[in-house]
Amino acid sequence: NGQDVKGKSAQDVQLLLDQTPGVISMLIERCVRVDVTLLKLSGPEVPLGLTLRPKHGFLVVDDILPGCPAGKPTIGSICRGDRLVWAEGASVGRRSLSDVSGDLARSTGEVRLVFERAGFE
Numbered sequence: 593n594g595q596d597v598k599g600k601s602a603q604d605v606q607l608l609l610d611q612t613p614g615v616i617s618m619l620i621e622r623c624v625r626v627d628v629t630l631l632k633l634s635g636p637e638v639p640l641g642l643t644l645r646p647k648h649g650f651l652v653v654d655d656i657l658p659g660c661p662a663g664k665p666t667i668g669s670i671c672r673g674d675r676l677v678w679a680e681g682a683s684v685g686r687r688s689l690s691d692v693s694g695d696l697a698r699s700t701g702e703v704r705l706v707f708e709r710a711g712f713e
Contacts, residue, residue, distance in 0.1 A: 642654075642655065642656045643655045643657070644689060644692070650675040651675065651684060652673055652675050653670055653671065653707065656671070670707050673709075674707040675708045675709075676705060676707055677706050677707065678705065679696060679704075679706075680696065680704065
């Protein structure tokens with residue numbers, strides 16, 4: 593309601609909403625960004641622990657392998673259907689799965705991936 597709620601408790605925000613007369617316009621963030629850093633040792637034979645597939649022009653998470661640290665249910669975990677939007681410091685955009693997979697296969701050490709979760713669909 594025109595106020596920053598960062599740092600406020602849920603009770604404070606609820607009180608603020610309760611005291612607001614009339615219609616409250618709410619901006620709902622339709623996408624949640626999930627920023628994941630995975631440790632990858634070397635070479636294409638070392639998997640990141642997840643598989644991607646093309647869907648509607650995006651690369652989406654198809655499967656999360658057991659033991660993948662990014663798949664554990666915590667804040668910052670990823671789930672099936674999340675779209676890969678950023679990989680290794682570059683926007684994925686409409687690049688092909690083979691291009692992105694090739695880049696990830698060549699990288700070593702920590703691999704930073706940013707996923708986008710489509711909301712309320």
